Amino acid sequence: MHRFANPTQFMRIANAIYPWVAGVAILCFLFGLPIALITSPADYQQGNTVRILYLHVPAAVLAEMIYYAMAAGSAAYLIWRHPMANLVAKASAPMGAMFTALCLICGMLWGEPMWGTFWVWDARLTSTLIMFFFYLGYLALGDAFEDPERGDRASAILALVGVVNVPIIKFSVNWWNTLHQPASLSLTKSNMSGDMLLPLFLMMGAYAAFYVTVLIIRVRSELLAAKIRNARMSQIAAMPQMAE
Amino acid sequence: MDAFRDFLDMGGYAVWVWSAYGISALSLIGMLVWSVRTLKARQKEFDVLKNSRG
Numbered sequence: 001m002h003r004f005a006n007p008t009q010f011m012r013i014a015n016a017i018y019p020w021v022a023g024v025a026i027l028c029f030l031f032g033l034p035i036a037l038i039t040s041p042a043d044y045q046q047g048n049t050v051r052i053l054y055l056h057v058p059a060a061v062l063a064e065m066i067y068y069a070m071a072a073g074s075a076a077y078l079i080w081r082h083p084m085a086n087l088v089a090k091a092s093a094p095m096g097a098m099f100t101a102l103c104l105i106c107g108m109l110w111g112e113p114m115w116g117t118f119w120v121w122d123a124r125l126t127s128t129l130i131m132f133f134f135y136l137g138y139l140a141l142g143d144a145f146e147d148p149e150r151g152d153r154a155s156a157i158l159a160l161v162g163v164v165n166v167p168i169i170k171f172s173v174n175w176w177n178t179l180h181q182p183a184s185l186s187l188t189k190s191n192m193s194g195d196m197l198l199p200l201f202l203m204m205g206a207y208a209a210f211y212v213t214v215l216i217i218r219v220r221s222e223l224l225a226a227k228i229r230n231a232r233m234s235q236i237a238a239m240p241q242m243a244e
Numbered sequence: 245m246d247a248f249r250d251f252l253d254m255g256g257y258a259v260w261v262w263s264a265y266g267i268s269a270l271s272l273i274g275m276l277v278w279s280v281r282t283l284k285a286r287q288k289e290f291d292v293l294k295n296s297r298g
Contacts, residue, residue, distance in 0.1 A: 037251075037265070038251065042255060047255045047256070047257060048254040048255040048256075048257045048261055049257045049260055049261060051254070051261050051265075052260065052261060052264045055264055055265065055268045056264070059268070094275070095275060098271055098272075098275055101271070102267070102268050102271055105264070105267055106264045106267075106268065109260045109261075109263055109264045109267075110260065110264070112260065113257055113260050210272060210276075214275060214276055214279050217276075217279045217280060217283055218279050218282075218283075220283055221279065221282050221283040221286055224283070224286040224287060224289075224290050225286055227290055228286060228289055228290050228293060231290070231293045231294070232293070235293070
């Protein structure tokens with residue numbers, strides 16, 4: 001794992017996988033979208049609104065996975081001072097916030113025609129909204145200090161505090177009564193027909209590959225920002241007479 | 245043509261289905277464009293800094 005702590009090493013691996021994950025994302029969207037929108041069957045109870053599932057569920061899965069990634073990166077940063085782990089967490093946060101928002105919006109657009117309401121304050125929806133606020137808090141806190149390192153540490157701690165909320169999202173449908181349906185999929189069994197599983201897996205693959213692709217772009221960008229900061233610092237240090 | 249109209253109509257749920265797909269598409273494209281633009285801007289800024297130092 002410490003191998004990845006070196007930016008050069010990290011970027012070598014990232015650049016090697018970059019065209020592959022970008023290709024997987026494009027292929028999964030290319031096959032997944034027509035199946036999700038056209039060839040997959042309408043649900044016998046929910047009609048065509050079931051097609052929102054192929055966006056809502058992948059967004060939810062990615063939102064949670066990215067939170068775990070962000071928390072793991074933050075932990076590695078706080079414990080071992082791994083700068084790369086922190087950059088991965090920082091590069092992930094905006095995408096995590098986006099997927100959480102998409103999960104909530106698509107869920108609302110599905111809830112209104114099926115449940116008769118956009119929103120209920122039940123455990124599943126509320127804990128997902130709380131995760132969204134943790135993402136926003138992480139992003140805001142990182143920029144709230146003049147010293148970027150203090151901001152990074154504060155937001156990393158916030159990411160770790162919020163990680164207890166994520167399993168609550170997952171188990172909330174089993175622990176409490178809710179309008180939200182429980183999970184249809186687990187590692188061992190599925191209550192879904194294959195016609196619906198295929199577009200769901202393709203869209204999950206598309207979202208996951210999209211995340212990794214954009215993550216690599218954003219980590220590159222974060223590395224450059226750090227280089228720019230260092231170059232500025234050494235420029236200022238090189239001309240002391242200008243300070244007066 | 246009827247098949248296409250049926251497809252757009254989404255069994256009467258057009259508003260919900262198409263807004264979900266539209267908002268998702270715009271968000272993902274927006275995230276990609278924003279990330280690529282930031283990277284390019286920083287690359288440019290870094291190149292200028294490097295050249296100015298000689």
